[in-house]
Every structure is written in structure tokens, then in C-alpha cells.
Amino acid sequence: MKKVCIVGASGKLGRYMVRHALDRGYEVVGVCREQSVGKLKDFEGRIRVVPGATDDRGVIRQAVAGCDGVLVVLVPWGVKQYSSGTAQAVLDLAEPGARLVFSCGWHISRDGKDVYSWKFKALVRVFGVVARLFRLVELDDQVEACRKIFASDTRWTVVRGSDLEEGESEGLPVWSRHVGDPVLKSNLTRRVDFALFMVEALENDALVREAPAIVGRNTASALAYAAAN
Numbered sequence: 491m492k493k494v495c496i497v498g499a500s501g502k503l504g505r506y507m508v509r510h511a512l513d514r515g516y517e518v519v520g521v522c523r524e525q526s527v528g529k530l531k532d533f534e535g536r537i538r539v540v541p542g543a544t545d546d547r548g549v550i551r552q553a554v555a556g557c558d559g560v561l562v563v564l565v566p567w568g569v570k571q572y573s574s575g576t577a578q579a580v581l582d583l584a585e586p587g588a589r590l591v592f593s594c595g596w597h598i599s600r601d602g603k604d605v606y607s608w609k610f611k612a613l614v615r616v617f618g619v620v621a622r623l624f625r626l627v628e629l630d631d632q633v634e635a636c637r638k639i640f641a642s643d644t645r646w647t648v649v650r651g652s653d654l655e656e657g658e659s660e661g662l663p664v665w666s667r668h669v670g671d672p673v674l675k676s677n678l679t680r681r682v683d684f685a686l687f688m689v690e691a692l693e694n695d696a697l698v699r700e701a702p703a704i705v706g707r708n709t710a711s712a713l714a715y716a717a718a719n
């Protein structure tokens with residue numbers, strides 16, 4: 491892995507990913523909205539920035555050229571298929587054979603075998619309805635984006651994040667195939683470590699065509715699982 495593109499580089503998760511990617515010595519190309527370029531000033535001179543909407547195929551074509559890996563922050567902003575447009579552009583335009591790693595939340599299910607608490611289901615439902623009502627976020631479109639990814643024959647990974655918190659890195663999160671698995675019970679990950687998992691996934695072939703659900707390695711459920719196994 492030599493050159494990676496980070497789509498959504500200016501957000502919190504994106505900036506952590508830029509840092510981890512530079513730490514690994516990768517050449518980095520970042521994509522972010524025009525008005526957010528300033529949020530990447532700490533990396534000036536160390537990364538190339540391609541400004542523009544992440545679902546703009548011209549922007550993505552330019553940014554992913556020559557990249558061995560593409561990290562994508564999937565966000566369902568607005569009601570204009572932003573997430574699915576972004577995913578489709580990356581799936582179509584990334585270099586053949588490139589590693590593609592997408593972020594989303596636990597609410598995405600690959601095979602319908604995730605087991606959610608009633609509280610989680612209620613929160614997702616209420617958030618989805620309210621957000622759509624105010625035309626802020628289109629949760630269903632993140633589902634559609636992931637449906638496209640799961641159906642793709644590219645070398646993808648969809649990393650499903652738990653609830654997030656800020657704080658120092660605790661190291662690589664642990665993962666499991668299904669929400670509801672005991673190891674994930676604590677439902678909390680440091681955002682910096684979510685980013686670490688995304689970047690590490692680039693070189694982990696065991697994660698190709700997997701949709702790992704992650705949790706912080708020092709959470710109670712992860713520690714209990716490690717002690718019992």
C-alpha cells in the first residue's frame with residue numbers, strides 16, 4: 491500500500507484517518523467539501539486535497555487515480571442520495587483491485603442476523619424519522635449505499651462503528667460479525683480507534699468482503715470476552 495485516498499477527510503473521523511495514514515508513510519489524497527478545506531490546514535504540504543462533494547464523480551475520479559486504497563466516510567447528509575452516490579462513485583471509479591474501506595454505524599446489517607436491543611431500534615427509528623422530516627439526514631440512503639457495496643465484487647470492507655467517544659487511543663478495536671455478540675455489548679469505541687481500524691483494514695486481507703462491527707478493546711465487554719477465551 492503506497493497511496494491512499496480519504497473521502498470525507500475533513501470530518502473528525504477523516505482527520506484521524508489522515509493522521510494514521512501519514513504515520514504509516516502512505517501518500518494521502520483527501521476529498522472534502524470546498525468550505526471545509528481549512529479544516530485540513532494542519533496537514534498542509536503533507537497531503538493533496540481535492541475539494542468537492544464526495545458524490546461528484548468528477549471529483550472522485552480525480553482523487554482515486556493511482557490509489558491502492560480508498561477510505562470512505564459514509565454520511566447520509568441531506569435528502570439527495572449523498573451516501574449512495576458517494577459509494578457508487580468509489581465502487582465505479584477506484585483503481586481495479588484497490589482496497590475500499592467504508593465507515594457506517596451498527597444499524598447497517600449485512601445479513602439480517604444482527605440482534606439489536608429495543609432501545610437501539612427505537613433510537614434509530616426516531617432519529618431516522620426526525621432527520622428525514624427536517625430534510626437533514628437520509629438514514630435509508632446509508633442502507634442503500636451499503637447494499638450497493640455488499641453486492642459489489644470489489645475488495646471492500648464495511649466497518650460498522652458503535653457509539654463513539656473522544657479520548658486517547660486505546661489501540662485497535664475488537665470486532666465481531668454480528669451486533670448482539672457478547673463481545674460488543676459495551677457499544678463504545680474511541681473515534682481515534684475507529685479511524686485506526688479503518689486504516690489497518692487496508693492491509694488486512696482477512697477483512698475483504700466483511701462487515702465488522704467494532705468495539706473499544708478496553709471496554710468491559712471486550713475485556714470480559716478476552717478473559718473468557
Ligand SMILES: NC(=O)c1ccc[n+]([C@@H]2O[C@H](COP(=O)([O-])OP(=O)(O)OC[C@H]3O[C@@H](n4cnc5c(N)ncnc54)[C@H](OP(=O)(O)O)[C@@H]3O)[C@@H](O)[C@H]2O)c1
Pocket residue numbers: 498499500501502503504522523525526529563564565567568593594595596650651652653654681
Ligand atoms: N457519530 C457517531 O456516534 C457514530 C456512531 C457510529 C458510526 N458512525 C459513523 O462514523 C462516520 C463518521 O462519523 P462522525 O460522527 O465521526 O462524523 P465526522 O467524522 O465528523 O464526519 C462527518 C462528515 O460529514 C460531512 N458533512 C457534514 N455536514 C455535511 C453536509 N451538510 N453535506 C455533506 N457532508 C457533510 C463532513 O464533512 P465537512 O468536514 O465538509 O463538514 C464529514 O466528512 C460515519 O460513517 C458514521 O456513520 C458515527
